[in-house]
Amino acid sequence: MTPIITTExxxxxxxxxxxxxxxxxxxxxxEFNILDKVSLALMPGETLGLVGESGSGKTxxxxxxxxxxxxxxxxxxxxxxPVKTQPDFRMVRxxxxxxxxxxxxxxxxxxxxGALLTxxxxxxxxxxxxxxxxxxxxxxxxxxxxxxxxxxxHELSGGQxxxxxxxxxxxxxxxxxIADEPTAGLDVSVQGDILNLIAELKEELxxxxxxxxxxxxxxxxxxxxxxxxxxGRLVETGPTQDVFDAPLHPYTASLIKSEPVPDPRRRRxxxxxxxxxxxxxxRPQGCEFHTRCPVARELCRAATxxxxxxxxxxxxxxxxxxxxxxxxxxxxxxxxxxxxxxxHDQVExxxx
Amino acid sequence: MSxxxxxxxxxxxxxxxxxxxxxxxxxxxxxAVLLVAGFFITxxxxxxxxxxxxxxxxxxxxxxxxxxxxWFGTDHLGRDLLSRVIYGARTALMIAIVxxxxxxxxxxxxGLIAGYGPRWLDGILVLTFxxxxxLPMIMFALAIITVMGAGTGTLILVIAMTSxxxxxxxxxxxxxxxxxxxxxxxxRLLDASPPRILFVHLLPNVIGPLIILLSMDIPVVIMVExxxxxxxxxxxxPTPSWGSILYDGxxxxxxxxxxxxxxxxxxxxxxxxxxxxxxxLRDYLDPRMKVGRPA
Amino acid sequence: xxxxLTVENLSVRYRTPHGSVHALRHVNMEARPGEVIGIxxxxxxxxxxxxxxxxxxxxxxxxxDGSIRYGALDLTGLDExxxxxxxxxxxxxxxxxxxxxxxxxxxxxxQLIDFQHHRKDIGRADKKNRIADMLAKVGISDAxxxxxxxxHELSGGMxxxxxIAAAxxxxxxxxIADEPTTALDVTxxxxxxxxxxxxxREYNGVIIVVSHHLGVIAELCDRVYxxxxxxxxxxxxxxxIFHDARHPYTRALLACDPARFHERLERLxxxxxSLPSLTQLPVGCVYAPRCAxxxxxxxxxxxxxxxxxxxxxxxxxGARA
Numbered sequence: 001m002t003p004i005i006t007t008e009x010x011x012x013x014x015x016x017x018x019x020x021x022x023x024x025x026x027x028x029x030x031e032f033n034i035l036d037k038v039s040l041a042l043m044p045g046e047t048l049g050l051v052g053e054s055g056s057g058k059t060x061x062x063x064x065x066x067x068x069x070x071x072x073x074x075x076x077x078x079x080x081x082p083v084k085t086q087p088d089f090r091m092v093r094x095x096x097x098x099x100x101x102x103x104x105x106x107x108x109x110x111x112x113x114g115a116l117l118t119x120x121x122x123x124x125x126x127x128x129x130x131x132x133x134x135x136x137x138x139x140x141x142x143x144x145x146x147x148x149x150x151x152x153x154h155e156l157s158g159g160q161x162x163x164x165x166x167x168x169x170x171x172x173x174x175x176x177x178i179a180d181e182p183t184a185g186l187d188v189s190v191q192g193d194i195l196n197l198i199a200e201l202k203e204e205l206x207x208x209x210x211x212x213x214x215x216x217x218x219x220x221x222x223x224x225x226x227x228x229x230x231x232g233r234l235v236e237t238g239p240t241q242d243v244f245d246a247p248l249h250p251y252t253a254s255l256i257k258s259e260p261v262p263d264p265r266r267r268r269x270x271x272x273x274x275x276x277x278x279x280x281x282x283r284p285q286g287c288e289f290h291t292r293c294p295v296a297r298e299l300c301r302a303a304t305x306x307x308x309x310x311x312x313x314x315x316x317x318x319x320x321x322x323x324x325x326x327x328x329x330x331x332x333x334x335x336x337x338x339x340x341x342x343x344h345d346q347v348e349x350x351x352x
Numbered sequence: 353m354s355x356x357x358x359x360x361x362x363x364x365x366x367x368x369x370x371x372x373x374x375x376x377x378x379x380x381x382x383x384a385v386l387l388v389a390g391f392f393i394t395x396x397x398x399x400x401x402x403x404x405x406x407x408x409x410x411x412x413x414x415x416x417x418x419x420x421x422x423w424f425g426t427d428h429l430g431r432d433l434l435s436r437v438i439y440g441a442r443t444a445l446m447i448a449i450v451x452x453x454x455x456x457x458x459x460x461x462x463g464l465i466a467g468y469g470p471r472w473l474d475g476i477l478v479l480t481f482x483x484x485x486x487l488p489m490i491m492f493a494l495a496i497i498t499v500m501g502a503g504t505g506t507l508i509l510v511i512a513m514t515s516x517x518x519x520x521x522x523x524x525x526x527x528x529x530x531x532x533x534x535x536x537x538x539x540r541l542l543d544a545s546p547p548r549i550l551f552v553h554l555l556p557n558v559i560g561p562l563i564i565l566l567s568m569d570i571p572v573v574i575m576v577e578x579x580x581x582x583x584x585x586x587x588x589x590p591t592p593s594w595g596s597i598l599y600d601g602x603x604x605x606x607x608x609x610x611x612x613x614x615x616x617x618x619x620x621x622x623x624x625x626x627x628x629x630x631x632x633l634r635d636y637l638d639p640r641m642k643v644g645r646p647a
Numbered sequence: 648x649x650x651x652l653t654v655e656n657l658s659v660r661y662r663t664p665h666g667s668v669h670a671l672r673h674v675n676m677e678a679r680p681g682e683v684i685g686i687x688x689x690x691x692x693x694x695x696x697x698x699x700x701x702x703x704x705x706x707x708x709x710x711x712d713g714s715i716r717y718g719a720l721d722l723t724g725l726d727e728x729x730x731x732x733x734x735x736x737x738x739x740x741x742x743x744x745x746x747x748x749x750x751x752x753x754x755x756x757x758q759l760i761d762f763q764h765h766r767k768d769i770g771r772a773d774k775k776n777r778i779a780d781m782l783a784k785v786g787i788s789d790a791x792x793x794x795x796x797x798x799h800e801l802s803g804g805m806x807x808x809x810x811i812a813a814a815x816x817x818x819x820x821x822x823i824a825d826e827p828t829t830a831l832d833v834t835x836x837x838x839x840x841x842x843x844x845x846x847x848r849e850y851n852g853v854i855i856v857v858s859h860h861l862g863v864i865a866e867l868c869d870r871v872y873x874x875x876x877x878x879x880x881x882x883x884x885x886x887x888i889f890h891d892a893r894h895p896y897t898r899a900l901l902a903c904d905p906a907r908f909h910e911r912l913e914r915l916x917x918x919x920x921s922l923p924s925l926t927q928l929p930v931g932c933v934y935a936p937r938c939a940x941x942x943x944x945x946x947x948x949x950x951x952x953x954x955x956x957x958x959x960x961x962x963x964x965g966a967r968a
Contacts, residue, residue, distance in 0.1 A: 053832035066541060090543055098541055106534035110556035123542050158690075187689035187859060188903040192915030199914070214832060217862075217906035221915055241911060258837035260862025262904050264885040267866055271841050273834045276804050 002080040003041040004176050004208045005065060005092075010038045010074035012057075012064055012232075014280075032280045034060050036232045037074065039307075042176070042208050049223030049240060050212045051255070055277045057232035058212045062178045066093055079175075094124065096176035097169035101184050103161035107153035113139075113164055114149030120171045138167040142197060159190040163197065170201055177202075177209040183218055195222050216259050220244055225313075228252050231288045232280060234307075238314035248316040248323075250293050287319065295320060381632035387625030391618075395442040402435035406592040415608045424614040427600050433614055436592040441618060443593045447504060448573040451511035456566050459516040460559070463523025464550050468531055478524070481517035489514045489576070497585050504587050507580060511573050519562055526558035561634075568630030571623035578619055594619050649680040649820050649851045650718030652701075657713035657723075659696050659705065666926040670696040672877050673713070678853040678870075680820070683843075685868030685885065686857045689900070691922045693877040694857050698825050701855065702740050703730045717821065735765055739814035743826040745806035748813075749798040755809055756794025762813050781812040786842055804835035808842065820852040827856065828863055840866050861904045865889055870958065873897045876923055876933040883959035893953075893961040895938045932964065940965050 012035040035057050042048050052058040063069045065076060067089030076083045078092045100106035107116055114135040121128040128134045136146040142163040153161060162182070169177060182198065183191035199222065202209060213219050219226070219240070226243045228236045228251065236249040247253040257272035275292045278284060284291050290300040297320065305319045376382050394401060403423075410430035418425045424433035466477040493510045500506045530536060531554070539549050574594070580586035581595025589596060594615055601611030654676035661668040671693045678684045686694050699705050701715060703722055715722040717737070725733065742748055749758055759778045760771065769777075779790040785808040787793050798806060807827065814822055824843065828836040840863060847854060856867050864871055864885070871888040873881045873896065881894040892898045899918045901907065920937035923929055929936060935945040944950075944964045953966040 053834060068537065068540065093541055093543055098538070100534045100538060102534055106538045108535045108539070108553045108557075111553070119539075119544075120542055123544050123548070188861070188905075189689060189900065189918035192903055192905075192917035195915050196917070216833065217904070221905050221908070221912045244909070255833060258833045259906060260836065260840065260860065260866045262861040262865045262889065262901065262906050264865045264868075264889050268837070268841075271837060274838065276802055276835055277832070 001043060003043050003077075004079060005096075006039075006041040006077045007061070007065065008039050008075045008077070010061070010064060010076065011035050011072050012060055012069055013072040033283070034232050034280055035064065035071075038229075038232075038234055039074075040227055040234065040237070042210055044175070044208050045202075045206055046208050046225065047202070047223045048208075048210045049219035049226045050210055050229065051214065051216065051219060051226055052229035053214055053255075053277050055231070055279070056229040057280075058229050059180055060232075061229070062098070062180060062210065062212050066096060066098060066178065094172075095174055096178065097172070097174040099162075099165050099169050099177070099179040099182055101181040103158060103165045103185075104153050104156065106165060107156075107161060107168075109153055111153075112149065113151045113153070113156075116153075116164065117149070117168055117171060120168065124172060126172065138171055139164075141170075141201070142167040158185055159187075159193065162186065162194050166194070166197060166201070170205060170207075173205055173207075175207050177207050178212065179209060180212045181215070182211060182213070183215060191218065198222075216255060228255070231277060231283060233288060234315075234317065235289065236314070236316045236318075238312065238316075242312060242314065246322075248310070248314065248321040249289075249318045250295050250322060251289050253322055254292075254294070287317075289318075295322075378632065380628050384625050384628030384632060387621055388629050391441055391445060391622055391625065394438055395445045398438050398442050402432075402438040404432035404435045406431060406435045406439040407590045408432070415604060417608070418610060425608065425610050427597070427611060428604055428608075433597070433611060436597055437594070437614060437618055439592040440594045440597060440615075441622075443504075443587055443591060444574045444577060444618075444622065447507055447511070447577050447587075448570045451508040452515070452566050452570055452573055454508065454512040455516040456519055456562060458512065459519025460523050460555070460562060462516070463520040464527055464554060464558075466520065467524040467527025468546065468550055468554065474524075477520070481520050484513065485517045485521075487514065493580060493585065497580075502585050502588055504591075507577060507586055511576060515569060515573070519565065522562055522565060523558055526561065527554055530554060530557060564630050564634045567633060568627055571626040574619065574622055574626075649853075651680060652676070652678040652821060652853050653714075653716040654701075655714045655716070657697075657700065657711070657715060659693075659700055659712075660710050661706075662708045662710065668925045669928060670709075670877050670925060671700065672928075674879050676872060676879065676882070678855065680851050680853060681847075682870060683847055683854045683856060683868045685864040685871040686855065686874060687859065687861065687864045687871060687900075688874035689859055689922075691876065691925075692874040694859075694874055695825070696877075697874070698740070698823055698855075698857055701821070701823060702738055703734055732765075735762075736817055737819055738821045738823065739817055739819035741807070741810050741814050741822070741824045741827050743829050745803070745810040745830075746798060748810050749806070751798055753797075754794065755796050755798065755801070759794065759809075759813055759816060762816050765817070777816065778812070781816055782809070784815070784846065785809070785812045786838075787812070803831055804838065807831060807835075807839055811839075811842065811846070815846070815850070821855070822850070822852060823855045823857070825857045826859070829858070829860070836863070843867060861889075861901065862906055873900070876928070877925060878933055878962070880934065880963070881959075881961045883955070883961075887956070887959045891959075893955060893959075893966050894934075894963050895940050895965070896934050897961075899939075932962075 011033055013031045014034050015031050038061055050058045050061065060069060064071050067083075067086070078095070083089055083092055114132065117135040117138045118128060118131045120126070121134065132149065135149045139146055139148050144160060144163050148160070148164070156164060177198075179198070182194060186194065195218065198209070211219060211223055223240050226236075226238060226240050227234055228249065230251050236243065236247065236252045238248070243252060244256060247256060254273035257268070261268070273292055273294070278288070278291060286302050287293070287296070287300040287305050290296040293300065299319050303319070305317050307315050307317050308321070309315050376385065408431060410426070412430060413426050414428055414430040416422055416426040416430075422432050422434065424437060427433055427436065462477055466474045492514060496510050497506055536549060536553060539553055544553075577586055577593065578595030578598060581593045582599045584599070586595055587593045597615035598612060601608070601615050605612055654674055657671055657674040658669070659671040661670055674697065676684070686697060688694050700711065701722075703725070705711065711723050713723070722733070749755070756775070756778065760774050763774050763777070766774065778794065782790040782793060787805070787808055793801070793809070801809065827843070828839050831839060843854070843856075844867065856864065858864050868885050871883065871885050872879050873888065873894065875896050881888065881892065881897045888897060889901065892901060902916050903918060905912070905915060918937060923933055923936060929946065931944065931946045931948050932938070932950045935941050938945065942964065948964070950962045950964045952960055952962045954960050955966065
């Protein structure tokens with residue numbers, strides 16, 4: 001099967017020029033890798049979770065895939081064909097859609113919802129017999145009343161704006177959806193709604209999706225495969241459940257352990273990771289994670305690890321990958337078995 | 353333009369109405385609106401309002417003090433001062449509005465292009481704006497008038513040329529701030545054409561401050577017109593203008609001080625009216641100023 | 648000073664052009680020195696109004712009923728001068744975005760010295776030493792270098808540490824942390840949680856942690872108040888709330904947290920319906936329209952507060968003591 005989109009050794013560099021350099025052109029400006037040789041493939045119908053902290057380059061990767069940033073090296077392929085020129089990217093954008101982190105800010109503030117929903121058709125010159133009817137059917141698809149066509153973005157709640165964002169992204173039935181923090185700023189009782197909606201529409205429209213997020217608790221329920229980024233590089237990829245059960249990269253393990261556990265009986269006594277992600281302007285030598293790595297050794301400071309493909313469709317970029325040491329502590333659900341049984345009748349699971 | 357209606361100043365629709373009402377409940381703004389509306393009505397209906405022709409010379413009745421026949425008195429040629437002030441409003445508003453509108457449109461277009469366009473174009477445009485801004489207005493006006501001759505057209509040209517750079521800079525700054533916002537990026541992902549992004553998505557969001565600035569610049573332009581006319585470089589006699597009334601008044605200030613008073617009063621009122629209106633628009637058009645629940 | 652905080656029957660209304668908004672209704676709360684109190688709820692539950700009321704920062708269009716007693720003082724009846732003195736001295740607030748808490752044109756050091764302006768008894772050098780000690784306590788070792796930095800030169804996590812140090816410099820009896828980790832990445836969040844847990848060992852005052860994140864509440868707090876639409880629907884020991892929740896809203900909220908489930912769920916649980924309007928509240932229980940266990944009295948009568956144990960109280964018709 002041909003992947004929907006692949007990146008091969010994709011790099012994005014950023015030149016920090018000082019004014020004197022720019023005027024005199026004396027020395028070539030120093031270059032910094034925001035993305036460094038990222039290779040990733042997304043299969044049709046698959047949901048990939050792209051996970052990383054702020055500054056890891058995950059949003060840059062998403063934007064570069066759609067041609068918003070220029071790659072300095074590497075190649076992007078869409079449905080098997082290389083994407084190089086602007087017309088190539090236009091074709092990619094025609095068949096893909098992006099959801100933004102801030103749902104209200106990604107809607108043009110002086111346009112009504114109706115106009116925003118039909119705009120993709122107008123711009124792409126797609127046949128649409130009746131603007132109002134099209135807008136209303138899109139609203140119905142995401143579970144919003146038809147009267148919303150008359151609303152302005154600032155009159156929507158976060159969850160409603162998110163739904164409008166979904167409708168707009170999926171209006172032209174894309175084959176790829178990139179969702180940047182699709183639940184940021186939403187209450188827990190609403191974030192399930194949005195994710196379930198995306199899952200339902202995914203079944204109906206059969207698109208591949210990439211969910212860019214730092215929310216591990218959420219992404220484990222919605223993604224098939226995970227890709228973990230650190231400082232512009234992929235550090236680990238693999239099937240979601242396997243990565244959670246036995247992370248191979250120490251960074252992945254620390255991320256999983258850092259997530260607060262909603263159970264006062266299982267408070268963490270020790271910190272899994274200290275410090276914070278360094279700036280790309282001061283990328284550590286060797287393995288970029290060695291400054292914070294709990295198991296770093298001499299080799300990590302000296303040499304950059306390369307990708308290792310392991311069995312079970314997993315890859316890791318680490319000199320000393322963990323071997324099933326990152327086993328999950330005993331399953332939380334058992335502690336809740338009692339209360340969970342009751343919850344089924346109080347909480348709607350939105351099953352179809 | 354639809355954006356003007358959306359600013360709530362002119363068309364009170366269902367959503368904007370509370371904001372307009374709140375605005376009008378401020379007495380200063382209500383007075384400003386009355387003053388500005390008064391000037392527009394005066395200018396528009398001058399031939400019906402004015403008791404005499406503004407250019408009818410009646411030397412026998414020159415320099416008459418205010419009376420029942422001539423409420424504001426007469427000038428040194430016996431022309432009715434009230435009529436000249438009324439027709440002067442026409443001249444002042446026409447020149448101010450036409451020149452500010454021309455400057456506003458040019459400034460808006462160039463500002464959008466500079467803010468959204470490629471960097472080299474931005475550089476050239478900013479250099480142009482700054483060069484024009486660095487010319488002293490009066491010197492520039494004198495030079496142009498020497499070349500082209502005094503007159504209404506020249507005046508409008510001079511004012512538009514000297515004021516559009518500041519409008520362009522304002523729009524450019526606003527555009528730069530918004531060009532990387534999520535909704536513009538979202539439009540680019542849809543491959544919306546640059547004109548569509550500029551006029552449908554950016555313009556309505558950057559024009560608010562420009563309208564306020566334009567409103568506050570109208571009195572400045574009225575003053576400039578009066579000043580140049582006072583110097584004899586503005587509108588040519590016998591066209592009535594507040595500046596020329598003032599000039600005429602100064603020559604006979606000892607015998608007929610009321611000419612300066614009645615020539616200056618409308619200038620003061622117009623300045624106050626437009627300035628307060630601009631301030632009011634600034635306070636009430638600010639999108640962060642929401643009528644409704646506390647955050 | 649360390650004293651208990653007692654909130655009794657606190658109601659806050661905002662007068663607006665659209666009618667009166669009942670942002671808080673009959674809130675009761677108690678906090679003893681040395682306790683970490685958690686306030687949890689979703690947007691619109693009234694937790695920010697409660698924080699502003701506690702910090703004495705309510706806007707002019709708010710009207711307050713009931714009392715907030717801190718030791719012997721009633722905070723609702725104070726004049727502006729006393730309020731300000733209390734805010735600088737006894738009550739400290741750590742916000743969600745530490746960037747806005749600092750003046751961007753002054754160095755961290757200058758601002759931290761300024762925070763101690765009420766300490767007339769000690770000189771500038773002593774104040775600097777106190778700052779260095781406090782920064783060390785919040786995990787910043789190179790205090791001298793950091794004090795010379797401007798706020799924008801620090802990372803988000805570092806700024807939050809400095810904000811906590813700033814709050815503690817005044818020796819407050821009441822420390823309110825409003826969504827202290829929401830703006831941070833998960834590894835930094837874990838570190839700030841760890842820091843707050845370390846600090847409470849030597850801190851004797853009341854700490855109030857406001858969060859929508861159940862994990863943060865579970866990690867940090869001793870007792871928890873669950874809020875919904877301006878009311879406290881359930882309160883109790885953190886273990887009781889997370890393991891023996893009685894209010895249907897608390898249970899639904901817990902069930903929605905995806906961090907609770909380690910197996911992949913095909914459908915994530917949600918709470919159907921939406922928050923009632925705070926201008927036109929339902930007559931009976933505020934949660935009745937969304938409640939799966941709703942029965943006859945719920946939409947008609949406000950629910951009683953049922954005390955299940957000394958600490959555990961729930962306001963629900965369905966709860967039996």
